[in-house]
Amino acid sequence: SRNIRLAVIPGDGIGTEVVAEGLKVLEAVGTKLEPTHYDLGAARYHRTGETLPDAVLEELRGYDAILLGAVGDPSVPPGVLERDLLLRLRFTFDHYVNLRPVKLFPGVPTPLAGSSADDIDMIVVREGTEGLYAGTGGVMRRGTPHEIATQESLNTAHGVERVVRYAFEKARSRPRKKLTLVHKTNVLTYAGDLWQRTVDRVAGEFPEVTTDYTHIDAASMFFVSQPERFDVVVTDNLFGDIITDLGAAIAGGIGLAASGNINPERTAPSMFEPVHGSAPDIAGQGKADPTATILSVAMLLDHLGLHAESARVEQAVAADIAERRSGRSTHEIGDDITARVSG
Numbered sequence: 500s501r502n503i504r505l506a507v508i509p510g511d512g513i514g515t516e517v518v519a520e521g522l523k524v525l526e527a528v529g530t531k532l533e534p535t536h537y538d539l540g541a542a543r544y545h546r547t548g549e550t551l552p553d554a555v556l557e558e559l560r561g562y563d564a565i566l567l568g569a570v571g572d573p574s575v576p577p578g579v580l581e582r583d584l585l586l587r588l589r590f591t592f593d594h595y596v597n598l599r600p601v602k603l604f605p606g607v608p609t610p611l612a613g614s615s616a617d618d619i620d621m622i623v624v625r626e627g628t629e630g631l632y633a634g635t636g637g638v639m640r641r642g643t644p645h646e647i648a649t650q651e652s653l654n655t656a657h658g659v660e661r662v663v664r665y666a667f668e669k670a671r672s673r674p675r676k677k678l679t680l681v682h683k684t685n686v687l688t689y690a691g692d693l694w695q696r697t698v699d700r701v702a703g704e705f706p707e708v709t710t711d712y713t714h715i716d717a718a719s720m721f722f723v724s725q726p727e728r729f730d731v732v733v734t735d736n737l738f739g740d741i742i743t744d745l746g747a748a749i750a751g752g753i754g755l756a757a758s759g760n761i762n763p764e765r766t767a768p769s770m771f772e773p774v775h776g777s778a779p780d781i782a783g784q785g786k787a788d789p790t791a792t793i794l795s796v797a798m799l800l801d802h803l804g805l806h807a808e809s810a811r812v813e814q815a816v817a818a819d820i821a822e823r824r825s826g827r828s829t830h831e832i833g834d835d836i837t838a839r840v841s842g
């Protein structure tokens with residue numbers, strides 16, 4: 500079979516450190532993966548003023564998948580790299596499904612007293628191309644006492660329906676077959692109404708799936724107090740962003756949380772990345788846990804149809820974290836998981 504073309508964007512801070520370990524594991528699992536590195540992020544921005552040149556964006560479109568570390572750096576104004584690099588990739592390549600498993604591996608400590616691996620096994624289907632991330636709105640009279648800043652949430656019937664449909668399909672494929680819409684329909688009456696009506700309508704096509712609804716504030720509480728309530732969660736872009744950091748915390752920490760920005764129709768490459776950011780507070784110290792990136796690599800392999808390889812990576816991670824030894828460096832964790840994948 501032909502080589503799989505992978506674009507690699509290590510990015511900033513610990514992004515470069517964790518991606519190196521992800522690639523080590525990819526190589527060890529024995530796929531015909533041909534990685535090409537793209538130098539994008541804070542260093543490129545400072546050197547050339549570029550975030551994501553149009554020509555690079557079009558080149559990236561030709562890959563089978565993208566692996567990204569993290570972007571964002573304290574030396575760059577907030578939003579520049581996040582919006583013009585990361586969100587531009589998600590929007591341009593129609594990554595309307597941001598898939599974020601929240602799964603507690605056996606043996607991993609959770610801060611939730613009394614919860615075990617059986618209780619925390621859900622998947623958040625976060626919308627990835629719309630909502631408050633769309634960037635509509637603006638500012639008037641900036642810097643004056645009368646400044647007005649608006650930031651709108653964009654929700655289209657098409658955009659909501661396609662992600663809701665994906666979430667129903669995901670729910671149908673899981674043993675519990677339960678889908679929870681998380682929103683704020685009691686206040687966000689226009690957007691919430693569209694989401695709720697869409698779920699209600701699409702539910703008619705999935706009679707085997709049970710649906711329910713929880714407001715985002717209560718859902719945040721239930722993530723902590725009763726995580727077993729959730730199987731598949733579908734929610735908008737910003738709620739999904741926030742609740743998946745909470746999800747990461749209950750499932751053993753942000754260093755373990757993986758994600759995939761999926762284009763289900765495969766009209767452009769999907770992009771896999773840890774949920775965490777560039778972690779400037781620990782960057783360059785070899786302290787970052789690369790496990791989230793390695794689990795994102797497992798999601799990438801699965802997306803590319805390499806199911807056995809994906810399972811091997813996930814099993815290697817599960818075995819590694821079941822006997823977590825503390826004090827290991829980024830490299831040591833990567834090496835330990837690589838050894839399990841190889842042998």
Ligand code: NAD
Nearest residue numbers: 569570571572581753754774775776777778780781787788
């Ligand atoms: P962060 O996720 O980078 O860090 C939050 C905390 O978690 C920090 O204390 C950090 O040290 C810790 N942490 C994160 N990943 C870890 C890992 N793998 N191992 C151990 N500890 C880890 O979030 P932040 O501090 O809010 O953001 C920092 C920068 O990253 C910002 O510029 C932000 O915009 C950006 N960011 C980028 C992405 C992305 O590229 N997908 C995601 C989130 C944040």
Ligand code: IPM
Nearest residue numbers: 571581582585586740774776
């Ligand atoms: C994430 C990050 C991004 C988001 C930022 C960096 C744009 O927090 O991937 O969770 O908000 O989606």
Ligand code: MN
Nearest residue numbers: 740741744774
């Ligand atoms: Mn986030």
